[in-house]
Amino acid sequence: MGFMATPESYVLAIGTKKGLWLATSPDRKDWSLSGPHFLMSEIPSIGIDTRDGKTRIMVGVRSEHWGPTVAHSDDLGASWTEPEHGAITFPEGTDAALERIWQIYPDAESRPGVVWAGCEPISVWKSTDGGEHFELNRGLWDHPHRSEWGAGYGGAAAHSIVVSPSGENVHIAMSTGGVYRSLDGGASWEPRNKGISAYFMPDPQPEFGQCVHKIAADAAVEGRLYAQNHHGVYRTDDNGENWDSIAEGLPADFGFVMLTHPRREGTAWVIPLKADGERIPPGGVLAVHRTDDAGSTWKELRTGLPEREYNAVLRDAAAVDTAEPVGVYFGTRGGAVYASADEGETFTEVAAHLPDVLCVRAAVVVGDRSGSAVDGAETRAAAPVAG
Amino acid sequence: MADFTVLLPGVLQPLVGGQSYLTASADGVVTVGALLDSVTGDYPVLARRLRDETGALRRYVNIYVNGDEVRRLKGLGTEVAPGQEILIMQSVAGG
Numbered sequence: 001m002g003f004m005a006t007p008e009s010y011v012l013a014i015g016t017k018k019g020l021w022l023a024t025s026p027d028r029k030d031w032s033l034s035g036p037h038f039l040m041s042e043i044p045s046i047g048i049d050t051r052d053g054k055t056r057i058m059v060g061v062r063s064e065h066w067g068p069t070v071a072h073s074d075d076l077g078a079s080w081t082e083p084e085h086g087a088i089t090f091p092e093g094t095d096a097a098l099e100r101i102w103q104i105y106p107d108a109e110s111r112p113g114v115v116w117a118g119c120e121p122i123s124v125w126k127s128t129d130g131g132e133h134f135e136l137n138r139g140l141w142d143h144p145h146r147s148e149w150g151a152g153y154g155g156a157a158a159h160s161i162v163v164s165p166s167g168e169n170v171h172i173a174m175s176t177g178g179v180y181r182s183l184d185g186g187a188s189w190e191p192r193n194k195g196i197s198a199y200f201m202p203d204p205q206p207e208f209g210q211c212v213h214k215i216a217a218d219a220a221v222e223g224r225l226y227a228q229n230h231h232g233v234y235r236t237d238d239n240g241e242n243w244d245s246i247a248e249g250l251p252a253d254f255g256f257v258m259l260t261h262p263r264r265e266g267t268a269w270v271i272p273l274k275a276d277g278e279r280i281p282p283g284g285v286l287a288v289h290r291t292d293d294a295g296s297t298w299k300e301l302r303t304g305l306p307e308r309e310y311n312a313v314l315r316d317a318a319a320v321d322t323a324e325p326v327g328v329y330f331g332t333r334g335g336a337v338y339a340s341a342d343e344g345e346t347f348t349e350v351a352a353h354l355p356d357v358l359c360v361r362a363a364v365v366v367g368d369r370s371g372s373a374v375d376g377a378e379t380r381a382a383a384p385v386a387g
Numbered sequence: 388m389a390d391f392t393v394l395l396p397g398v399l400q401p402l403v404g405g406q407s408y409l410t411a412s413a414d415g416v417v418t419v420g421a422l423l424d425s426v427t428g429d430y431p432v433l434a435r436r437l438r439d440e441t442g443a444l445r446r447y448v449n450i451y452v453n454g455d456e457v458r459r460l461k462g463l464g465t466e467v468a469p470g471q472e473i474l475i476m477q478s479v480a481g482g
Contacts, residue, residue: 065447065477066399066436084431090440097439 010321011076012329012350013057014337015043015359020059022077023350024365028327028341031350037077041066045316047104048363049130051112055365058115058131060101068098070117072131076365088117088125088134094141096121102157103316104131108165118158122149122174126186139188140172140180145208149177152211152230159315160215162225171215171225171240178210179227181240192240197232214258214315218294220265226295228258228270228315235295246295251282256315257330261343262322266294269320269328269344271313280310288328288344304347305338316359323364331357388412389469393426396476402433413469419450420463422473437475447478 012023012031019036020043038061045060054074062068070087071080090096103118115131118124123141125134140158149156152175160173170182171192178193191208198210211230218224223239226246231254234243247253252272261267269290274282281287286309287302311334318330328344331337335354338347339362394408403409411417411425420442427434437448442463444450450457451474457465467473 063436065445067439067445069435082432086431086435089435095441097441097443 009365010323010327010362011048011055011057011365012337012339012360012362013046013048013059014331014351014354014357015046015059015316016331016335016355016357017042018355019043020046020077021351021354022057023337024076025339028321028323028339029348031339031348033351034077037080038071042358044358045101045104045117046359046361047106047115047131048361049106049115050363050366051106051109053366055363056130058104060104060117062100068100070101070104070131070134083132087127087132088119090123091136094136096123100155100157102159103161105161105163106131107163108167110165111167116161116163118161118172118174120155120157122146122156122158122177124158124161124172124186137186139182139186143180143189145177145191148209149174150209152176160212162215162217164217164222169239171217173212173215173227175213175230176209176211178208178212179215179240180208192236193243194241195236195243195245196227196229196234199231213256216258216260216268218260218265218268219262221294224294226258226260226268228255230254231276233258233270233295246291249296249298250289251287251300254279255313257313257318259318259320259328261326262320267292267343268295269318270298271318271330273312279312281312284308284310286313286332288330288340288347290344301340301344301347303345304340304349306336309334309336311336314356314358317357319361321362321364327362329360329362331360333357388414391417391422391426391467391469391471391473393422393473393475398477399433399436399475402436403430416466416468418463419452419457419465419467419473422467423463449476449478450474451476 009024014021019039021035023031023033025031041061041063047058049056058072071082073080099120105116107114113130115127124137127134158174162171180189181192182189193210196210214228227234233247235246236243255272257271259269287300289298311332321327325343328340333356336352337350339350340347391411409426453471
């Protein structure tokens, strides 16, 4: 079941509750699947770094028995490396222990080697060596609001990180705590949630405490971001100062996914679920919804998707690639994975009956791929993660 | 000096070059925590699999001294005498 990557390859990494699967395709329609890697460990986060002419796949791995760690592969999964002392470990004095890596976010092309991570307990980390060692962001860790942040259903974590092209302007989102913004590259943080509802709290418009599920930036309009909230879909045009609802036209305002186009203004995707108390696609009809006008209107996209689907799509179980036209990918808690090579207009099934899909990430493979092969049976690790 | 032997489950043995046990030497009685410090000194990945950054034993890692799980004794402060068997096992958990 192994494959050789070709110069035209796309890679799709699928993190599940019980391991990682990797798929490649020459055309984003026919996919070859391999795995599992890290069998019996969950993979809640993946980052694919294609800067510097190389392809590095980084994964957040968590074993119920043996704890969390970060591993990376520079050969499309043929081998995995784990820093001996751990890529992310809480420093002495914090009296904290890493629970789960929720986000691995390679920074801009102009800052090669810089990778951010968002973790549980609520924390943000930054690496300058391509994800091999991360430093704890002290500004957020020592924030006076910390004791008032809560835990969402899945845990208390910083799950979204968005860095502006300049690097000075950083937005994060946490469940629960809401959106926090830094204007100094992450040195200091302030909540920016005006307009985002926290209907589940005594004061439904608090300064912070919202349960923002995912944020993403508009690549073409500086200061514009989109948010999928715990009920509520929002946009800000002023760098987070004010958030306005863009939920009109969607079948539901609940969900976890928020994706944006890597280049084009006003284009975003969501995957609605019916409600907090009914976490299924509305009416059992799974659909992706895309806006091309920054949320003024939405288009339902479900060609190629099943007639009935009652599983949810989690916040990081969806991704876009950077090709033209952009590819859209997502997986369900029922273990189905779908890919679109035309911005969501049509989908094909990449995989079915996998464990719960927690995270997907896709990229156009770059770099020297000679000898690269992916095959679960050949997977080895310098320091393997046992599950 | 007395030798102590710590038995490892098969799933962790690849982290120590395939060995099924590790040994350490000490004068007399030692604590389980000190013994773990000693035997994992050359194996930092193994150390992280067993304990988190605060030094706490991971929830589903069990250590038995002469057949007794250390959480029912004095945890990592449980004393081990020369000749006693120390066994690391993972809990039966998950689905």
